[in-house]
């Protein structure tokens with residue numbers, strides 16, 4: 001499933017292909033263009049056998065081309081939606097150039113389209129350079145999964161292939177993204193993280209000048 005809406009609790013039952021989503025007026029539309037990711041988070045179902053066999057967000061036919069994605073959007077009027085969100089079970093910026101191509105094409109038709117990126121914040125490590133200038137004019141919001149208040153805990157949870165430097169890279173990504181994107185937020189999940197650690201995360205976000213959003217826990 002490449003383009004979808006989410007209903008009720010986030011989870012398998014809550015994902016609806018855009019073709020089965022009915023009236024999309026006022027809804028958030030999600031785009032899933034890759035399952036690749038440099039992390040292997042302990043809470044992510046991405047690599048499990050069950051996910052590969054049964055989950056609708058696993059791209060069984062491989063990654064869709066830019067043309068495929070635009071072909072799906074061509075059937076809908078995106079001027080009525082709330083927000084377009086690049087996320088998916090994978091890191092969207094693994095396909096930075098293709099994501100940019102899709103956005104540029106959509107923006108020619110819908111210049112006011114609101115676009116958000118949900119990311120692990122490691123794109124500068126993935127690409128070996130500062131890619132945040134490429135977010136400018138394309139994304140209105142960048143939402144980064146912070147996951148933990150320290151480099152050690154972050155690595156323990158995400159098992160990032162970039163190792164211990166990942167957390168500092170994430171923080172730097174957030175700080176750099178602020179120069180190019182109006183809203184940069186970091187997220188943690190309530191209940192999963194004790195209150196004192198959430199406070200530590202809040203302090204880091206304040207120092208970086210970005211907003212911390214505590215997402216509700218969904219079982």
Ligand code: SF4
Pocket residue numbers: 037038039040041043044045046088089090091120158
């Ligand atoms: S960063 Fe996201 S997609 Fe990647 S392993 Fe973690 S939860 Fe899964």
